[in-house]
Amino acid sequence: GKLELSNIDPKTLSNDQAAITTVKGERKGAYRDTNGELHIVDTTCTHVGCEVEWNSGDRTWDCPCHGSRFSFTGDVIEGPAEKPLQKYDYKMIDNLTSEDS
Numbered sequence: 696g697k698l699e700l701s702n703i704d705p706k707t708l709s710n711d712q713a714a715i716t717t718v719k720g721e722r723k724g725a726y727r728d729t730n731g732e733l734h735i736v737d738t739t740c741t742h743v744g745c746e747v748e749w750n751s752g753d754r755t756w757d758c759p760c761h762g763s764r765f766s767f768t769g770d771v772i773e774g775p776a777e778k779p780l781q782k783y784d785y786k787m788i789d790n791l792t793s794e795d796s
C-alpha cells in the first residue's frame with residue numbers, strides 16, 4: 696500500500712526498503728537499494744509541487760498529479776517534470792539529524 700509519513704531514521708532501513716520521513720521538518724523520501732546504498736530525495740515533485748509516492752513494484756517515486764515518474768535516485772523517467780527530484784547526500788542528513796539531538 697501507499698507509504699505514510701513516518702519518523703523512521705533512514706539509517707535503519709533494510710535493503711530494498713523505502714520510507715517517507717521528515718528531517719528538520721522537511722519531507723524526504725528515503726530508499727536503501729539492493730546493494731545497501733541509501734538514496735534520499737525531496738518528495739516534492741519538480742513539476743508543480745505535488746508530493747510523489749513510492750511505487751514499490753517499480754522502485755520509483757511517482758507523482759499522483761500529472762504522472763511524472765522518478766527513479767529511486769531522483770532522476771526523471773517520465774514527464775511532464777523536466778528536473779530531477781532534489782537529491783541529498785546522506786552524510787548531510789546525518790549531520791542535520793545529529794545536530795538536533
Ligand code: FES
Pocket residue numbers: 740741742743744745758759760761762763774775776
Ligand atoms: Fe507532479 Fe505535475 S506536480 S507531475
